[in-house]
Amino acid sequence: MRGFxxxxxxxxxxxxxxxxxxxxxxxxxxxxxxxNTIRYEQDGRVQETTEWFRLVFFAKLAETACTxxxxxxxxxxxxxxxxxxxxxxxxxxxxAIEVVVHDMRMLSGHTRNDPNLVKQPEVTGADEPFKIVPVxxxxxxxxxxxxxxQPGYTVMQDEAKxxxxxxxxxxxxxxx
Numbered sequence: 001m002r003g004f005x006x007x008x009x010x011x012x013x014x015x016x017x018x019x020x021x022x023x024x025x026x027x028x029x030x031x032x033x034x035x036n037t038i039r040y041e042q043d044g045r046v047q048e049t050t051e052w053f054r055l056v057f058f059a060k061l062a063e064t065a066c067t068x069x070x071x072x073x074x075x076x077x078x079x080x081x082x083x084x085x086x087x088x089x090x091x092x093x094x095x096a097i098e099v100v101v102h103d104m105r106m107l108s109g110h111t112r113n114d115p116n117l118v119k120q121p122e123v124t125g126a127d128e129p130f131k132i133v134p135v136x137x138x139x140x141x142x143x144x145x146x147x148x149x150q151p152g153y154t155v156m157q158d159e160a161k162x163x164x165x166x167x168x169x170x171x172x173x174x175x176x
Contacts, residue, residue: 005080007099009053010107011035013073017057019066029062031055033075033099054098056082061101074108077101 014032021027033055039047055077057065069075079101087093 006078007081008076008078009033009035009099010074010076011053013069013071013075014052016071017066017069019062027059027062027066029057029065031057031065031069033077054096055079055101056098057101057104061104065101065104068106073106076105076107078103 011033014034017029017031019027019029031054033053035051035053037049037051039049041047055065077099079099082098082100084096084098085093086096
C-alpha cells in the first residue's frame with residue numbers, strides 16, 4: 001500500500017530564518033515554528049502547551065522565507081515530515097525530525113525591515129476596508145422585469161430605476 005506523508009501547521013516563527021547555500025548553489029533556509037495548543041482540564045483550568053517544529057525550505061521558497069519572514073510572524077506551512085540522522089558534539093548519533101515545506105502562507109504582517117520591500121499603506125478612519133452594517137441594509141432587492149425592447153431580451157430596472165438590458169430567461173424541458 002502506498003503511504004501519505006503530509007503535515008499542515010499554523011504557528012509563529014520562533015527565530016529569524018537562516019539561509020545557506022549548498023555547494024551546487026541550492027538555497028536552503030531553516031527556521032523554527034511554535035504551535036500553541038489549548039486544552040481545558042476537567043476542573044476548568046486552561047492548559048496551554050507549545051510544540052516546536054524545525055522547518056526546512058528549499059530553492060525559491062528558501063529565498064522567499066528568508067526575505068519576507070521574521071521572528072514572531074504568524075505562518076501556515078504545508079509539507080512532509082522527514083527524519084535525518086546526525087551526530088552530536090559528544091559523538092552520539094541522534095535523529096532530527098524536520099518539516100520539509102512545500103507551500104506556505106504568511107498570516108501576519110511581521111516582515112523583515114528591508115527598505116527594498118514595498119510598504120502597504122496604513123488604513124485609518126474612513127479608509128477602513130470593512131463596514132459593519134445591519135442585515136437589512138445590505139440585502140439587495142431583485143430587479144423587476146419591464147417590457148422587452150428586442151426579441152430575446154428583457155429590460156429590467158434596479159432600485160435607482162436605471163434600465164438594464166439582459167438576455168431573457170429560457171426555460172428548457174429535459175427529455176427522459
